[in-house]
Structure formats: C-alpha cells, structure tokens
Amino acid sequence: MMKRNSKAAxxxxxxxxxxxxxxxxLPHDVLFQCLARFSxxxxxxxxxxxxxxxxxxxxxxxxxxxxLLGYTESCLYVCIRRHGYFLIKAPVPCNRYADFSxxxxxxxxxxxxxxxxxxxxxxxxxxxxxxWRHGPSLPVKLQSLTASVIDRKIYVxxxxxxxxxxxxxxxxxxxxxxxxxxxxxxPCREAKETFLRSKSASLExxxxxxxxxxxxxxxRKLYMELGNFGFAEKVFDIxxxxxxxxxxxxIVCYAKKGFSLEALELYYKMVGYYxxxxxxxxVLGLLLCCGQLPDVRLGKGVHGxxxxxxxxxxxxxxxLSNAVLDMYFKCKESGLxxxxxxxxxxxxxxxxxxxxxxxxxxxxxxxxxxxxDQMPRRDLVSWNSLMFGYSRKGWDQRAVRELFYEMLIVENxxxxxxxxxxxxxxxxxxxxxxxxxxxxxxATRLRLQxxxxxxxxxxxxxxxxxxxxxxxxxxxxxxxKDVTLWTTMITGFAFHGHxxxxxxxxxxxxxQGVTPNKVTLLAVLTxxxxxxxxxxxxxxxxxxxxxxxxxPETEHYGSLVDMLCRAGRVEEAKDIVQKKMPMRPxxxxxxxxxxxxxxxxxDIETAEMALTxxxxxxxxxxxxxxxxxxIYASVGRFGYSDKTREAMESRGVKKxxxxxxxxxxxxxxxxxxxxxQNHPRWLEIRGILHQLCDEMKSKLDVLNLLGT
Numbered sequence: 091m092m093k094r095n096s097k098a099a100x101x102x103x104x105x106x107x108x109x110x111x112x113x114x115x116l117p118h119d120v121l122f123q124c125l126a127r128f129s130x131x132x133x134x135x136x137x138x139x140x141x142x143x144x145x146x147x148x149x150x151x152x153x154x155x156x157x158l159l160g161y162t163e164s165c166l167y168v169c170i171r172r173h174g175y176f177l178i179k180a181p182v183p184c185n186r187y188a189d190f191s192x193x194x195x196x197x198x199x200x201x202x203x204x205x206x207x208x209x210x211x212x213x214x215x216x217x218x219x220x221x222w223r224h225g226p227s228l229p230v231k232l233q234s235l236t237a238s239v240i241d242r243k244i245y246v247x248x249x250x251x252x253x254x255x256x257x258x259x260x261x262x263x264x265x266x267x268x269x270x271x272x273x274x275x276x277p278c279r280e281a282k283e284t285f286l287r288s289k290s291a292s293l294e295x296x297x298x299x300x301x302x303x304x305x306x307x308x309x310r311k312l313y314m315e316l317g318n319f320g321f322a323e324k325v326f327d328i329x330x331x332x333x334x335x336x337x338x339x340x341i342v343c344y345a346k347k348g349f350s351l352e353a354l355e356l357y358y359k360m361v362g363y364y365x366x367x368x369x370x371x372x373v374l375g376l377l378l379c380c381g382q383l384p385d386v387r388l389g390k391g392v393h394g395x396x397x398x399x400x401x402x403x404x405x406x407x408x409x410l411s412n413a414v415l416d417m418y419f420k421c422k423e424s425g426l427x428x429x430x431x432x433x434x435x436x437x438x439x440x441x442x443x444x445x446x447x448x449x450x451x452x453x454x455x456x457x458x459x460x461x462x463d464q465m466p467r468r469d470l471v472s473w474n475s476l477m478f479g480y481s482r483k484g485w486d487q488r489a490v491r492e493l494f495y496e497m498l499i500v501e502n503x504x505x506x507x508x509x510x511x512x513x514x515x516x517x518x519x520x521x522x523x524x525x526x527x528x529x530x531x532x533a534t535r536l537r538l539q540x541x542x543x544x545x546x547x548x549x550x551x552x553x554x555x556x557x558x559x560x561x562x563x564x565x566x567x568x569x570x571k572d573v574t575l576w577t578t579m580i581t582g583f584a585f586h587g588h589x590x591x592x593x594x595x596x597x598x599x600x601x602q603g604v605t606p607n608k609v610t611l612l613a614v615l616t617x618x619x620x621x622x623x624x625x626x627x628x629x630x631x632x633x634x635x636x637x638x639x640x641x642p643e644t645e646h647y648g649s650l651v652d653m654l655c656r657a658g659r660v661e662e663a664k665d666i667v668q669k670k671m672p673m674r675p676x677x678x679x680x681x682x683x684x685x686x687x688x689x690x691x692x693d694i695e696t697a698e699m700a701l702t703x704x705x706x707x708x709x710x711x712x713x714x715x716x717x718x719x720x721i722y723a724s725v726g727r728f729g730y731s732d733k734t735r736e737a738m739e740s741r742g743v744k745k746x747x748x749x750x751x752x753x754x755x756x757x758x759x760x761x762x763x764x765x766x767q768n769h770p771r772w773l774e775i776r777g778i779l780h781q782l783c784d785e786m787k788s789k790l791d792v793l794n795l796l797g798t
Contacts, residue, residue: 118146118151121146122146122149122151122152122155123155123159125146125147125152125155126152126155126156126159126161127159127161129163130163133147148220150219150220150221153218153219153220153221154219157218162218167200167215167217192204192235192236192237192246194237194238194239194244195239196239196242196244196265197242197265198216198217198218199214199215199216199217199265200214200215200217201213201214201225201237201244201263201265202214202215203228203235203237203244203246204228204232204235204248210227210228210229210230210231210232211227211228212224212225212226212227212228212263213225225268226263226268226269226270228246228261228270229261229270230250230259230261231250231251232246232248232249232250232259232261233248233249233250233251233256234248234249235247235248235249236248242264242265242266243262243263243264243265243271244262244263244265245260245261245262246260246261246262246263247259247260332364333366334360334366334367334368334369334372337356337357337360337364337366337372338369338371338372338375340353340356341353341356341357341360341372341375341376342371342372342374342375342378344356344375345375345376345378345379345382346378348382350378350379350382350383351379353375353376353378353379354376354379357372357375357376360372370401370407370410373392373395373396373401373410374409374410374413376388376392377389377392377410377413377414377416377417378413378417380392380417380420380421381416381417381419381420381421382420384420384421384422385421386418386421386423386426389414389417389418389421390426392417393414393417393430396410396414402414402434408436408437408438408440408441411430411434411436411441412438412440412441412444414430415427415430415431415441415444415445415448416444416448418430418448419444419447419448419449419451419452422452424448424449424452424454424457427445427448428445428457431445439467439469439471439472442461442465442472443469443471443472443475445458445461446458446461446462446465446472446475446476447471447475449461449479450475450476450478450479453479453483455479455480455483458475458476458479459476462476468501468503469503470503470504470505470506470508470509473493473497473501473503473505473509474508474509474512475512476493477490477493477494477497477509477512477513477516478512478513478515478516480493480516481512481513481515481516481517481519481520481525482515482516482519482520483516490513490516490525491528494513494532504536505536505538506538507538507539507541507543507544510529510532510533510538510544510547511543511544511547513525513529514526514529514530514544514547514548514550514551515547515550515551517529517551517555518547518550518551518554518555519554521554521555521556522555523552523555523556523557526548526551526552526555530548530564540564540567540568541568541570542568542570542571542572542574542575543574545564545565545567545568545571545575546572546574546575546578548561548564549561549564549565549575549578549579549582550578550581550582552564552582553578553579553581553582553585553586556586558582558583558586558588561579561582562579565579571602571604572604573599573604573605573606573607573610576595576599576604576606576610577606577607577609577610577613579595580592580595580596580599580610580613580614580617581613581616583595583617584613584614584616584617584620585616585620587620587621588617588621589617589618589620589621589622589623589626590621590623592613592614592617592621593614593617593618593623593626596610596614605638606638607640608640608643608646611630611634611638611640611646612645612646612649614627614630615627615630615631615646615649615650615653616649618630618653619649619652619653619656620656622656622657624653624654624657624659627649627650627653628650631646631650634646643673644673644676647666647667647671647673647675647679648676648678648679648682650663650666651663651666651667651675651679651682651683652678652679652682654666655682655683655685655686656682656686658686658688660683660686660687660693660696663679663682663683663686664683664696667679667680667683675703676707677704677707677708680700680701680703680704680707681700681704683696683700684697684700684701684704684717684718685717687700687717687721693721694721694722694727697717697718697721698718701715701717701718715734715735718734719731719732719734719735722734
C-alpha cells in the first residue's frame with residue numbers, strides 16, 4: 091500500500107514546463123543580466139522556479155552584474171532573532187553564528203561579533219554582494235560583549251573569564267586594515283563594575299559603556315542636552331531602580347527639547363505606575379509642556395496643584411512662579427498671567443520681563459507699557475521687548491527713536507545686536523526704508539559687528555523695502571556667512587524676480603561648504619517659479635532627496651505646483667496634486683491651478699474641479715468664486731458667471747476690498763478703493779487731493795495749449 095502511494099506521489103510530481111526548461115538552458119551570463127534587472131523584492135518568488143535559479147540568486151556574481159548595470163537598490167537589513175520570520179533571507183554560513191551578541195555596521199558591511207556565550211568569532215555580511223565572509227577573530231574570547239563604531243573603527247568591551255572570576259577588557263578593530271589594533275586586552279581599571287550584560291554607544295567621538303547599575307562615563311542629563319534621546323532612553327530603561335531624580339531629568343529635558351507628549355507620558359508613568367510623588371522639578375517640566383502644546387486646561391490644573399501645596403510661597407521657588415506666567419502667555423491667556431503675577435509675593439527681573447514680553451507677543455502694547463512703567467528696574471531685555479513691540483506695530487518713527495535714546499542716554503544701557511534686530515524686524519515688516527537705514531547707520535556708529543545674525547536682519551529689511559542692491563552689498567560685507575544669511579539673500583532675489591542670481595548664489599553657497607536646509611530649497615524653488623525657470627526648478631526638486639537628504643514637504647510641492655501653473659503647464663501641476671503627492675493638497679495649490687486657468691474651453695472643467703476642492707478647504711474665502719466667475723465671463727458663459735456670484739452672496743461670502751498702506755509720522759494709515767474712507771482726517775486728505783487734481787488739470791491744459 092505504501093509503495094503504491096509513493097508511486098502515485100512520484101507520478102503527481104510536476105514536470106518542468108518547456109518554458110522553464112528553456113530558461114535554465116540559457117548561459118549564466120544571460121541569466122544574470124536578466125535577473126539583475128528584477129527588483130530584489132521578487133527574488134524570494136523567483137527562487138521557487140528551480141534549484142538552479144535558487145543558486146543563481148544567492149551567487150555574488152549576480153550582485154556584481156547589478157552594480158555594473160546600474161540596478162543597485164537601497165536595502166534595509168533586519169536581524170530577527172525568532173525563527174521562521176524573515177523579509178528577504180540572508181542565510182548565515184553556519185548555525186553557530188545565529189545567536190548574535192552584537193551587530194554593528196561599517197559602510198556596506200555588517201559585523202556580527204561573538205555570541206552570548208564566550209566567543210571570539212567575527213563574521214561579516216557584505217550588503218553589496220549579499221554574501222557572508224569570516225572576519226578577524228577577537229584576540230581573546232569575550233563574554234557578554236558590546237560594540238560601537240567611531241571613525242570606521244569597531245570598539246568592543248566585554249568580560250574575559252578566568253576560572254570563576256571575570257576581567258573587563260577592551261579591544262579596537264580597524265576595519266580598513268582588518269587588524270585588531272591592540273592584541274592584548276586594555277584593562278579598564280576605572281570601572282568598578284563588570285561589563286556583564288552591558289550596553290554601549292558612541293557619542294561625540296567617545297565610546298560609552300553602560301553597566302547594569304550605572305553609566306560609567308557621562309550622566310543621562312548630558313546625553314539629553316546633546317540631543318541623543320534614543321541613547322538616554324536606553325540608559326533610563328535598563329536602570330534597575332528609578333528614583334524621582336531620574337524621572338525629573340528625563341521629563342524636563344524632553345520638555346525643553348519640545349517632546350511634550352513624551353514628557354507627559356513619562357510623568358503619568360512615574361505617578362501612576364511607580365507611585366512616585368512629583369516635586370517642583372517635575373512640575374516645572376509639566377508647565378513647559380502645557381505652554382508648548384498649548385493646553386491651558388492642564389496648565390490651570392498644574393497651577394492649582396502648585397497653589398494647594400504652597401510651592402510658590404517661598405522666595406526660592408521663583409523659577410516655578412515664572413514658569414506659570416510663561417505658560418499662561420504661551421496659551422494666550424494674558425488675564426490669567428496678570429492675575430498670577432499680581433499675587434506673587436516675590437518678583438525678580440525675569441518675572442517683569444516675562445510680563446512685558448508676553449503682552450508684546452500678544453500685541454497688547456498698552457498693557458506692556460503699563461507693566462514697563464511699574465518696573466522698579468529695567469534691563470536690556472525689557473527695553474528690547476518694548477521697542478520690538480512698537481516697531482512691529484508701525485508706531486511713530488520719532489517715538490521709537492525717542493525710546494531708544496532714553497534707553498541709551500537716560501538709563502545708560504548699551505544696545506546689542508538683539509536690540510538692532512528687534513528694530514530692524516519692525517522696519518522690515520512695515521516697509522519703512524528710512525527707519526531701516528537709520529538703524530543700520532546707528533549700528534555702524536555704535537561699532538556693532540555686522541555678523542550673520544545682524545546681517546540676516548539687515549538683508550531681509552532691505553529686500554522687503556525694495557532695495558535689493560543695498561541688501562546684496564550688506565550680504566557681501568559679512569565675512570562668516572551661515573545658512574540663514576544665504577537663505578535670506580536667495581529669498582530676496584526670488585521675490586524680486588532675479589531667479590538666475592538666486593540660482594548662482596545657491597551654487598556658490600554649496601561651493602563654500604554651506605549645506606542648504608529645507609527653507610533654502612524652498613527659496614530656490616520660489617526663485618525658479620517667479621522667474622519662469624521651470625527646468626531648473628524641476629532639477630532642484632527632483633534632487634531634494636538624493637543630493638540634499640530632504641523629503642519634499644507641503645510647501646515644496648506648493649512651490650512646484652505654482653511654478654508649473656505660472657508656466658502654463660496646468661495638466662502637469664494637476665497630475666502632481668492628484669497622483670504624485672504623498673500628502674493632501676493645500677488651498678494654495680488649488681488656488682494656483684484655478685488662477686492658471688486662462689479662460690479657454692479646455693480650462694473650464696479644471697477650474698470647476700479646483701474650485702470644488704478649494705471650497706472644501708476654505709469655504710469662507712471669496713477668491714475662488716471671483717476667479718471662476720471671470721473665467722466663465724471670458725468664454726461668454728455669462729449665465730454661469732452670474733450664478734457663481736449669486737452662490738457666493740447666498741453663502742454669505744463677501745469680497746474683501748484691497749487696501750494700500752502709507753507709513754506716516756503717526757503710524758500706519760490704510761486706504762481702500764472707495765469714495766468714503768474710514769480715516770479720522772479724511773476731510774483734510776480729500777481737500778488736498780482735490781487741490782492736487784486741480785493743479786494737474788491746469789498743467790494739462792497748458793500742455794495741450796502749447797501742443798496746439
């Protein structure tokens with residue numbers, strides 16, 4: 091019976107098809123060239139064709155062909171310790187290597203060093219050829235080793251066993267020469283604990299080892315301040331005992347770096363899971379999180395908890411009281427901040443400055459001035475905040491100058507670069523060229539160094555005021571230019587339509603070794619858009635990931651769509667918005683597409699679709715309705731044009747009138763295109779306008795008379 095079953099099984103075994111038999115008879119070179127053109131994702135499936143295919147796919151020659159033909163792919167190698175799960179399996183040469191103690195990567199090689207038991211073996215996975223090779227063995231057998239990489243050298247720490255005792259040892263492998271630099275172990279005499287079950291990491295060019303109980307080299311707080319959050323978390327996670335100090339360090343550092351949700355999660359874990367009572371330091375971290383989120387409800391709860399425990403009653407807790415004020419201002423609750431400030435028993439200079447700066451940021455200059463007048467003493471920060479607020483508000487230029495001279499002469503406070511940047515920013519936002527030139531001259535007379543910080547503000551001001559040549563002169567005088575200064579100048583060229591100069595500056599920036607950031611690339615794309623340099627813009631956009639290492643964001647896609655629309659390539663822009671973007675399109679993108687529809691019959695469908703999408707994002711804006719109505723009118727569809735206007739009115743959408751601004755001695759004055767102006771001195775202005783019109787008419791009459 092069993093024999094018959096075996097014969098039946100043999101009969102059922104599928105025979106190779108003529109096509110597969112024909113493929114396997116091809117020369118290996120031809121097969122390699124064919125297989126090299128397939129993505130590696132298909133290799134597991136192709137390996138099922140035959141054993142011959144399986145051996146070809148595992149051959150190093152295949153990867154040499156892929157490299158020669160230019161079909162290399164970026165791959166992620168994953169080491170999964172559980173058996174039975176793999177992505178694209180890279181078989182280990184022998185089972186004895188399967189239990190890795192450490193994996194480190196150097197270039198395209200992955201080194202597996204040792205095992206959990208005492209071992210000196212090293213093997214290397216070459217990711218370019220997908221093959222394993224033996225590496226130089228450790229000089230001694232180590233147990234529970236850990237490794238990290240610095241400058242292509244592998245630093246290994248572990249324990250060598252001598253009978254019942256363990257000795258800490260340390261070794262270095264130079265991967266360039268494939269030689270262990272120190273054949274004899276380097277003793278770690280300073281370590282009072284063994285390296286058993288230790289962890290390691292490289293940071294700031296140093297090799298750090300963490301034992302079971304403590305970090306041997308630097309504290310967790312320093313790791314957090316250096317920004318190595320992942321390593322700090324590992325240190326925190328392997329601690330056998332966590333006290334309030336450990337939690338406080340993590341919570342506050344997370345909050346200071348902007349990781350508010352992580353800080354809150356850790357706080358709740360500390361209180362809820364570990365049952366640790368929070369102290370002032372933990373609460374300080376909570377207040378920082380409330381201001382960053384912002385979450386005034388949580389902030390009020392934390393403030394109430396502080397008051398119930400009278401933590402702010404002592405003079406030593408001014409830091410906590412000031413944090414409460416700062417939190418309320420960040421949550422835009424100036425009334426609650428003022429109430430908390432009024433009940434404070436002790437106030438220092440920072441308390442007063444938080445109040446002045448908070449009101450300034452919220453635009454309440456009257457309240458800021460009131461607090462400023464009550465200050466028992468003022469420092470440079472106080473004056474900088476107040477002058478910044480008045481400059482931004484477009485206040486009387488003479489009043490700002492009087493305030494500045496009061497600080498300089500009466501209070502005898504010397505201004506710094508921050509003072510100048512505050513004044514320059516206000517002049518830039520209001521387009522006050524004369525005010526900006528006065529500040530520039532003042533900085534020169536005070537012999538302040540025009541560094542990258544001050545230079546960026548001056549360049550920005552001159553660009554916004556239309557003096558692009560003067561901006562470029564300032565740019566050239568700065569000796570040490572940072573990425574912000576380069577970006578500011580490129581942005582200025584972009585908005586003034588000097589696209590070629592912007593691209594030239596972009597190339598010069600890279601030649602001088604300054605790495606562009608996302609804002610720089612956005613400025614370059616804007617320059618190409620405003621100057622019609624479509625191909626150059628596409629080249630920059632397509633190289634963002636490969637050359638500069640940045641994934642395009644919504645703003646970059648928006649600039650690309652605007653560039654294509656300005657060049658009349660609406661279909662390409664629509665294709666990007668609908669098919670190629672990884673994120674949802676913004677209203678600016680649909681607005682660009684709608685504006686690019688010139689009024690032809692073929693544009694009607696695109697315009698209708700763009701308006702539909704635009705109204706989903708901003709139903710209260712009138713611009714889309716007006717544009718579509720004008721497009722209908724341009725092709726003679728006046729009925730549709732009227733219906734579009736009626737739909738706009740029925741939904742309560744009103745067209746906002748455009749206005750112009752004039753900066754006078756009493757601040758900024760706005761005027762709209764209408765006969766009746768809402769201005770306190772409109773009657774005087776209208777009288778002067780009539781007088782000017784009469785003079786123009788009389789001169790025109792004289793010219794006509796002379797012409798005849």
